[in-house]
Amino acid sequence: MTDRELLEAAAKAAGIVGEYGGLHDLEEWWNPLADDADALRLAVKLGLHVDVQKMAGCTVVFLGGTFFDDQLEWHDPDAGAATRRAIVRAAAKLASSDNLPNIA
Numbered sequence: 054m055t056d057r058e059l060l061e062a063a064a065k066a067a068g069i070v071g072e073y074g075g076l077h078d079l080e081e082w083w084n085p086l087a088d089d090a091d092a093l094r095l096a097v098k099l100g101l102h103v104d105v106q107k108m109a110g111c112t113v114v115f116l117g118g119t120f121f122d123d124q125l126e127w128h129d130p131d132a133g134a135a136t137r138r139a140i141v142r143a144a145a146k147l148a149s150s151d152n153l154p155n156i157a
Contacts, residue, residue: 062145063145085137085144088137092141105132105136110128126142
């Protein structure tokens with residue numbers, strides 16, 4: 054999945070709706086892959102539990118005790134970027150499932 058597809062799926066999971074016709078229009082105003090605040094708001098809105106494992110050098114994401122096994126992101130070289138990407142990947146996975154949390 055491309056970064057753009059990840060962002061669009063994460064936006065869907067977060068209840069952000071709209072048409073994204075331009076190449077960079079979504080990334081310009083909401084980009085949890087690049088912006089710490091957007092990533093944190095996304096995690097909070099979806100009720101994600103983010104576990105930054107400094108000793109292991111990775112970040113993992115949980116929802117309701119369920120580990121997103123394919124959402125593990127290694128910190129090399131940037132722990133912040135890895136954590137943001139783990140959040141966005143978990144949100145994108147939620148968007149493709151029937152288990153979206155009630156975010157109203």
